[in-house]
Structures are given as C-alpha cells and as structure tokens.
Amino acid sequence: MSTHKRITVQLVADHAGVSIASVSRVLNGLAASDEVVAKVNQAVAELGYVPSATARSLKAGKTDQIAFAVADVGNPVYVAMMHEVSQVIAHSGYRLVLSSTGNEAEAQLDVLDSLNRGFADGLLLSPLRVTPELVERLQTSRLPIVIIGSLPEGVELDNVRADSPVGVGLAVDHLVEQGRKRIAFVNGPVDTVPGAARLSGYVNAMTKHGLPLQAEMQVNAADFTYKDGLVAVNALLDQATPDAIICANDLLAVAALKAMTLRGLSVPNDVALVGMDDTDVAELAIPSITSVNLGSRTRAEAAAEMLLRRIDEPNAPAESVVIAPTLTIRESSVMQRETASVGDNK
Amino acid sequence: MSTHKRITVQLVADHAGVSIASVSRVLNGLAASDEVVAKVNQAVAELGYVPSATARSLKAGKTDQIAFAVADVGNPVYVAMMHEVSQVIAHSGYRLVLSSTGNEAEAQLDVLDSLNRGFADGLLLSPLRVTPELVERLQTSRLPIVIIGSLPEGVELDNVRADSPVGVGLAVDHLVEQGRKRIAFVNGPVDTVPGAARLSGYVNAMTKHGLPLQAEMQVNAADFTYKDGLVAVNALLDQATPDAIICANDLLAVAALKAMTLRGLSVPNDVALVGMDDTDVAELAIPSITSVNLGSRTRAEAAAEMLLRRIDEPNAPAESVVIAPTLTIRESSVMQRETASVGDNK
DNA sequence: CTGTTAGCGCTTTCAA
DNA sequence: TTGAAAGCGCTAACAG
Numbered sequence: 001m002s003t004h005k006r007i008t009v010q011l012v013a014d015h016a017g018v019s020i021a022s023v024s025r026v027l028n029g030l031a032a033s034d035e036v037v038a039k040v041n042q043a044v045a046e047l048g049y050v051p052s053a054t055a056r057s058l059k060a061g062k063t064d065q066i067a068f069a070v071a072d073v074g075n076p077v078y079v080a081m082m083h084e085v086s087q088v089i090a091h092s093g094y095r096l097v098l099s100s101t102g103n104e105a106e107a108q109l110d111v112l113d114s115l116n117r118g119f120a121d122g123l124l125l126s127p128l129r130v131t132p133e134l135v136e137r138l139q140t141s142r143l144p145i146v147i148i149g150s151l152p153e154g155v156e157l158d159n160v161r162a163d164s165p166v167g168v169g170l171a172v173d174h175l176v177e178q179g180r181k182r183i184a185f186v187n188g189p190v191d192t193v194p195g196a197a198r199l200s201g202y203v204n205a206m207t208k209h210g211l212p213l214q215a216e217m218q219v220n221a222a223d224f225t226y227k228d229g230l231v232a233v234n235a236l237l238d239q240a241t242p243d244a245i246i247c248a249n250d251l252l253a254v255a256a257l258k259a260m261t262l263r264g265l266s267v268p269n270d271v272a273l274v275g276m277d278d279t280d281v282a283e284l285a286i287p288s289i290t291s292v293n294l295g296s297r298t299r300a301e302a303a304a305e306m307l308l309r310r311i312d313e314p315n316a317p318a319e320s321v322v323i324a325p326t327l328t329i330r331e332s333s334v335m336q337r338e339t340a341s342v343g344d345n346k
Numbered sequence: 347m348s349t350h351k352r353i354t355v356q357l358v359a360d361h362a363g364v365s366i367a368s369v370s371r372v373l374n375g376l377a378a379s380d381e382v383v384a385k386v387n388q389a390v391a392e393l394g395y396v397p398s399a400t401a402r403s404l405k406a407g408k409t410d411q412i413a414f415a416v417a418d419v420g421n422p423v424y425v426a427m428m429h430e431v432s433q434v435i436a437h438s439g440y441r442l443v444l445s446s447t448g449n450e451a452e453a454q455l456d457v458l459d460s461l462n463r464g465f466a467d468g469l470l471l472s473p474l475r476v477t478p479e480l481v482e483r484l485q486t487s488r489l490p491i492v493i494i495g496s497l498p499e500g501v502e503l504d505n506v507r508a509d510s511p512v513g514v515g516l517a518v519d520h521l522v523e524q525g526r527k528r529i530a531f532v533n534g535p536v537d538t539v540p541g542a543a544r545l546s547g548y549v550n551a552m553t554k555h556g557l558p559l560q561a562e563m564q565v566n567a568a569d570f571t572y573k574d575g576l577v578a579v580n581a582l583l584d585q586a587t588p589d590a591i592i593c594a595n596d597l598l599a600v601a602a603l604k605a606m607t608l609r610g611l612s613v614p615n616d617v618a619l620v621g622m623d624d625t626d627v628a629e630l631a632i633p634s635i636t637s638v639n640l641g642s643r644t645r646a647e648a649a650a651e652m653l654l655r656r657i658d659e660p661n662a663p664a665e666s667v668v669i670a671p672t673l674t675i676r677e678s679s680v681m682q683r684e685t686a687s688v689g690d691n692k
Numbered sequence: 693c694t695g696t697t698a699g700c701g702c703t704t705t706c707a708a
Numbered sequence: 709t710t711g712a713a714a715g716c717g718c719t720a721a722c723a724g
Contacts, residue, residue: 006407006488008701019711024703033709048486053463054409055701057400058716061352065465073428073444074626079420086446095460098419098444100432114441117399119411140394142352226630254630261632280420284572284600286607286632354717365695370719379693401717404700 007049016043027051057118066307067120069099069111071128075224076250076279078126081148081300085124088304094121105129112137122307124148124300128192144314146307148299150193158310160303160321162294164194164276167325168201168246169208171274171292174327175244176209178334180272184217184242186232186252188224195220198248198276216240221252229255237263243271244333250275250282253289257332273332287331295323353395362389373397403464412653413466415445415457417474421570422596422625424472427494427646431470434650440467451475458483468653470494470646474538490660492653494645496539504656506649506667508640510540510622513671514547514592515554517620517638520673521590522555524680526618530563530588532578532598534570541566544594544622562586567598575601583609589617590679596621596628599635603678619678633677641669 009027013020016039025032026040043049057063066089070078082098089096097120101107108127112134115123126148127134135155138145147159175183185202188195206213216239221232229252236242237259247253253275260267267273267287275282278293302321310316355373359366362385371378372386389395403409412435416424428444435442443466447453454473458480461469472494473480481501484491493505521529531548534541552559562585567578575598582588583605593599599621606613613619613633621628624639648667656662 006701009703010701020702021704021711021713022709025710028703031709036710050459050462050464050488052404052701053460053465054400054403055716056703058398058404058700058718059702059704061716063400073419074425079425082419082446095445095465099441100428113396114399116396118396119399119441142396226626258630258632280572281627284604286604352717355719356717366717367695367697367719368693371694374719377693382694398717401700402719404702404716405718405720407700 006052007047008052009049012040012043012047012049015047016040062121063119064094065097065120066094066122066124066304067097067099067111067115068124069101069108069115070126071101072224073098073100076281077277077296080279080296081126084297084300085304088301088308092308094308101127105131105134108134109137112141116141116143122146122311124303124307128194130193144307144310146303146310148303150197156318158306158318158320160299160306160323162296162299162323163325164197164292164294165201165204167276167292167294167327168198169205170325170327171246171276171290172202172205172209174290174329174333175246175272175274176211178244178272180244181211182217182240182242183211183244183246184219184236184240186229186236186245186247186256187218187220188228188248188252189222190220192224194224195248202246214240217242221248221255224249224251226251226255229253230259233259237265244273245271246274246276248276250277250279250289250291253291253332254281254285257285257287257289267332268335272334275332278328282328282330285332290330290333291328293326293328295325299323352398353393354398355395358386358389358393358395361393362386408467409465410440411443411466412440412468412470412650413443413445413457413461414470415447415454415461416472417447418570419444419446422627423623423642426625426642427472430643430646431650434647434654438654440654451477451480454480455483458487462487462489468492468657470649470653474540476539490653490656492649492656494649496543502664504652504664504666506645506652506669508642508645508669509671510543510638510640511547511550513622513638513640513673514544515551516671516673517592517622517636518548518551518555520636520675520679521592521618521620522557524590524618526590527557528563528586528588529557529590529592530565530582530586532575532582532591532593532602533564533566534574534594534598535568536566538570540570541594548592560586563588567594567601570595570597572597572601575599576605579605583611590619591617592620592622594622596623596625596635596637599637599678600627600631603631603633603635614678614681618680624674628674628676631678636676636679637674639672639674641671645669 009020009023013023022036023040026037068085086096099111101111122144124146150161151159190199219232219236221228233256245256247256275289275291278291282289282291355366355369359369368382369386372383414431432442445457447457468490470492496507497505565578565582567574579602591602593602621635621637624637628635628637
C-alpha cells in the first residue's frame with residue numbers, strides 16, 4: 001500500500017545469494033561474472049532496490065550537489081542566471097540546489113553554515129550585502145565557493161562580476177546623446193553592493209558630462225522590487241521633472257513605466273527610460289525598455305564553470321573575472337520619428 | 347589558506363579530552379556537566395568543527411530536505427508558489443531544494459529517481475504532463491509526495507489542484523457581460539494537464555453561452571512562454587478578428603498585449619484581454635491585465651502543509667483538495683469610460 | 693554524568 | 709572473480 005521497509009544492499013545480496021560486495025560491484029559496473037550480474041539485477045528489480053544517496057555520500061565524502069544561493073528568486077535576473085547555471089551544472093553530473101536567502105545578511109550566514117555541514121560540494125553565492133562577517137566566513141569556509149558580484153578590495157575569493165559603474169555610464173552617455181539633460185536616477189538600497197556601485201557610476205557619469213547632481217533627482221527604493229519601485233518613482237516625480245530616468249534594475253524600470261503612464265507621462269517622448277540587467281521584462285514591456293546588459297547570463301555561466309574547476313583543484317589561486325557591460329537600446333529611450341502606430345513588418 | 351582535513355567528533359573529543367559521546371551530547375544539548383560543556387565548546391571553536399550533515403542523515407534516516415520540482419523556474423506562477431512553499435518549509439525546520447525538470451516527461455522521472463535515492467524526505471511536484479509511467483512511479487515511490495495539479499480519475503495520490511475549467515468559465519462570463527462575442531482562446535500545449543483542462547473550460551463556457559466554437563479562434567502556443575505566445579497570437583490575429591482573447595496564462599497574455607499593440611490594436615477598446623494565474627506580470631503590464639486567479643499561492647501553501655503532514659503520518663489515506671478560482675478584474679477587459687488619459691488620484 | 697560500542701548503508705581494500 | 713571486513717562521521721543504547 002504505502003511506505004515499506006528500506007531495502008539495502010544486504011537484502012539484495014541475500015535475495016541474490018551473493019555477497020554485498022558483489023552487489024556493489026554490479027551496481028557500479030565493475031568486474032563480475034555474467035551469472036552474478038544477472039542474479040543481482042534480478043534481485044534489484046524484484047525488490048525495487050534503490051541505493052541510498054546518503055550512505056554513498058558519507059562513504060565518498062561528496063554529495064554531488066551544488067548550491068546556488070540568491071537573494072530573491074522573484075528577480076528575473078536571478079531566474080536568468082539560474083537557467084545558465086543549471087545548464088552547466090547538469091552537464092557535469094551535479095544536481096543543483098537552489099537556496100533563497102532573502103535580503104537579510106543573517107540569512108546568508110545561515111545558508112553558508114548549512115552548506116558547510118556538507119549538503120553540497122560547492123556554492124555559488126550572489127550576495128546583496130557583503131558584511132565583514134560574511135567575508136570572514138567565506139574565507140574560512142571549507143567549501144569551494146564562487147561569488148557572483150563584486151567584493152571589497154583585497155579579498156581573495158573566486159568571483160565573477162559585472163562592471164556596473166561602467167554600465168550606468170553607458171546609459172548616461174546614451175541619454176545625453178539623445179539630448180536629455182535632466183537625468184534622474186532610481187536606485188535600490190545603497191547599502192547593497194549593486195546599489196553602491198550603480199550610484200557611483202551615476203555620479204561619475206553625470207560629472208563627466210558636466211551635468212549637475214541634484215538631490216531631488218535621486219531616489220532609493222527600499223528594495224530592488226516592483227512594489228518598492230512604484231513608491232520611489234512616485235516620490236521622484238512628486239519632487240522633480242526629469243526628462244530621463246535611469247533605474248538600477250529592470251523591475252524598478254517597469255515600475256517607473258507604470259507610474260509615469262498613470263500620470264499621463266509618455267515614454268519616451270516626455271521621459272526617456274533606461275533599466276539595468278537586460279532581462280525578459282525589459283523586452284516585454286510596452287514600450288520595450290532600453291536596458292544595460294550586465295552580462296548576467298555570461299556571468300552565471302562563467303561562475304558555474306569556475307566553481308567546477310575549483311572543486312577539482314581546491315588549492316589553485318583565487319580567480320577574478322570581470323564581464324564588460326553593453327547597452328541594449330529599445331523603444332523607451334529613443335524618440336519616435338512619427339506619431340505612427342501600426343507596425344507593418346511583413 | 348585553504349581546504350584542511352575534515353574535522354570529526356573524534357578529533358574534537360581528543361582535543362577536549364572527553365569521549366565522542368560527550369561531544370555528541372554537548373552538540374545536541376543533552377545532559378552534561380558544565381565542565382565538559384565548556385571543554386567541548388572550546389575544542390569546537392578552536393578546531394572550527396562543523397558536524398557532517400551526511401553522517402547525521404545516514405544515522406537519522408532523514409535529510410531534512412524537501413524538494414520542489416517545477417517545470418520552468420522562469421514562469422512567474424512557479425516563482426509565486428516557491429515563495430509560499432519556502433515560507434511553510436522554513437518554519438518547519440526543513441530546507442527547500444528546488445529542481446527544475448524542464449517540460450520533458452523524462453526529466454521528471456529522473457528527478458523522481460534522484461529523490462528516491464534519498465536526497466529529500468518529501469517531494470512537491472507540479473507536473474506539466476502526467477504520463478501513465480509517471481503515475482506508476484509516483485505510486486510505487488517510497489517517498490512522501492504531494493502533487494500540485496490535477497491527476498487522472500482514480501489515482502490515489504495526495505494532491506491539491508485548481509479548478510481551471512471553472513476559472514476559464516469565469517473569464518468567459520465576464521467577457522460576455524462586457525458585451526464581447528468573438529472570444530478567442532490562446533492555449534498552451536493541449537497535451538499538458540493545464541492545457542487540456544483550460545481548453546475544456548473554454549469549450550464548455552462558450553457552449554453554455556451559445557457562442558460558436560470556431561477553429562480559427564483557437565491557437566496553441568508551443569509552450570506556456572512569452573516567446574511562443576507571440577508566435578501563437580500573431581497566427582491568431584492573422585486568421586481571425588476577435589473582440590476578446592483569453593490566454594491560458596499570464597505570460598501568453600503579455601505576449602498577446604505586445605502583439606496587439608504592435609498591430610495598432612487597442613486593449614481593451616478593440617480587444618479585451620484576460621490572462622490566467624493572476625501573477626505579478628498581470629498587475630504590472632500596461633494596461634494591467636485581468637486574470638483568473640487559480641489560487642496558486644493558496645495551493646502551494648496547502649500542498650506544503652499537506653506534505654509535512656504526510657511525512658509525519660505516512661500511512662494516512664490520500665487527500666485531495668480543490669481550490670476555487672476567482673477573477674481579478676483589471677484594465678485590460680473593461681472598456682474605459684472616457685478617452686481620458688491623465689490619472690489624477692491625489 | 694560519562695564512556696564504550698554498535699550500527700545507519702555503502703564502497704573498497706585485502707585475501708582467498 | 710568473489711567474499712569478509714573495515715570504516716565514512718554520527719547518534720543512541722547500554723553499562724559503569
């Protein structure tokens with residue numbers, strides 16, 4: 001009917017009339033006489049034997065699992081990364097385990113602890129907030145780890161990161177080129193790694209173009225989410241009249257689009273809009289949103305491969321890879337030629 | 347520097363000058379003299395000891411992991427479910443392991459195999475295609491399993507499902523009420539469980555209202571994704587002129603919105619649009635999309651709790667819960683009163 | 693209160 | 709080729 005007793009090699013051996021060693025050999029495709037192979041296979045089938053992964057792991061000292069810890073499974077950029085990672089991982093014979101850490105620094109530590117207990121053979125971590133404690137724990141961890149994202153100067157840990165300041169610069173350059181001058185910036189929390197980096201990119205780029213940095217042209221959403229984005233953008237529009245808005249990620253950009261549309265502001269005619277991460281949502285928004293491509297997919301893939309390498313070679317020196325950003329120009333930032341409407345692409 | 351030798355209870359015991367049993371007791375908060383507790387704790391700290399989860403699992407016969415297998419991590423409905431599940435699971439002391447099965451039937455079996463080897467103590471599965479083989483394997487599985495979604499008649503497995511035919515009916519009723527008559531249906535693959543159910547709902551509802559069922563008013567996307575949705579919707583619009591479109595999920599609805607906008611069709615004025623699943627993307631689209639709420643969040647939560655119960659009581663009879671759908675009405679299906687544009691909500 | 697010991701289920705020498 | 713036996717690191721009787 002339902003749950004039976006657990007079936008072990010011992011049971012199979014008894015049933016087949018051979019030793020457990022023979023069962024193990026057959027199971028692992030090692031040398032054995034045809035007769036034994038047949039007997040064991042039959043016993044396995046009859047009993048419905050399934051080897052225990054736990055026992056095997058204990059013996060082997062490895063779990064064949066790789067963990068991917070992200071702050072927010074709801075963020076499309078992580079979803080995209082997940083896809084890439086799972087490709088790479090699957091082809092390597094590991095299973096991928098996803099852990100959602102939330103944006104609490106503490107939760108990240110818990111995940112790390114948990115993994116250090118041996119649930120996985122390696123960890124891909126994309127931390128939102130890098131506290132000194134986290135760095136400390138990361139460095140003393142016995143587990144191979146690759147960080148997706150930036151790390152403080154001098155920290156020796158494998159990592160692959162995007163150059164988001166340059167990315168923001170790309171966005172500013174493009175907007176300036178489009179004749180925009182009053183470029184506002186909607187950021188996420190500035191005490192996060194990406195928040196801080198993107199802010200500095202904005203400041204640098206504005207300065208480079210000789211544009212003024214005004215406090216009322218900058219707002220920070222409480223989190224990198226659509227909901228918090230709405231609040232932030234509305235605050236911005238209440239206090240300023242930008243002719244362009246750069247958002248620190250695509251979710252915030254979609255929120256900006258929504259907020260502006262509700263206010264009767266036209267994008268891109270009244271306000272040009274640029275997001276970051278270049279995820280699906282930028283493509284499917286109406287109008288589609290120009291977005292800074294920070295190479296998330298490339299980064300995820302590179303990180304997964306790096307981790308695999310690290311697992312094979314635990315003592316190699318730490319690597320660090322930087323992926324160059326590009327800009328994907330879409331409708332939201334380029335003034336339309338005509339008031340036309342009907343697209344007629346055969 | 348880097349990877350050291352694994353530290354075990356034995357090492358800690360030696361270092362502390364006590365027996366391994368005492369170490370184990372201290373670690374698990376069992377009775378021990380203050381002196382021993384102190385010595386052990388110090389040794390643990392000094393050596394940086396971390397207990398091995400694998401060994402503990404082998405001994406305990408459980409892993410404290412629960413697996414959630416979904417077809418496509420990129421689908422917002424699964425993301426929403428994930429959130430709910432992870433809440434419930436986290437509070438119960440289990441870790442959540444996400445497995446992406448892809449839409450291949452075979453991959454689902456692999457996941458099942460893998461899990462049966464003991465990687466998890468329970469499984470939440472939301473299968474897209476329910477093959478006889480899958481049902482067979484599900485039933486003979488030694489692992490507690492709860493299915494999110496419908497199952498063939500007579501299959502005795504815990505499951506919590508939505509009544510999507512009724513859900514589609516809600517959408518049709520609403521559109522008819524709005525004066526729409528030429529209601530088209532954009533489905534996903536009909537050989538999937540949701541695809542089949544939603545189609546039958548459409549057929550029933552149209553018949554009930556005495557509306558004709560026309561072949562050119564029905565298309566099936568190759569998959570429940572945005573990209574495949576674009577293709578399907580364009581095919582539909584090339585061959586028919588509906589005044590309303592129901593899409594089998596929100597991703598398809600967003601694609602429909604995009605395709606129509608590109609053709610200069612106004613939503614909802616020219617064509618009313620209704621999606622299904624009531625996910626975030628329905629809310630953030632412009633215009634926001636009316637969507638059938640199939641209670642995904644509720645289902646996920648109920649399923650997680652059911653699984654927890656099942657793990658505690660493996661031999662209780664199979665349960666089956668049905669969540670009633672509701673309709674979340676938004677802009678995409680209700681004709682605007684005025685041609686107005688500027689929203690002026692204080 | 694503490695230590696000794698027997699496994700959990702598996703792989704893998706080591707002999708036969 | 710095959711079998712006996714020794715653990716992987718941990719917990720839980722069972723004595724002391």
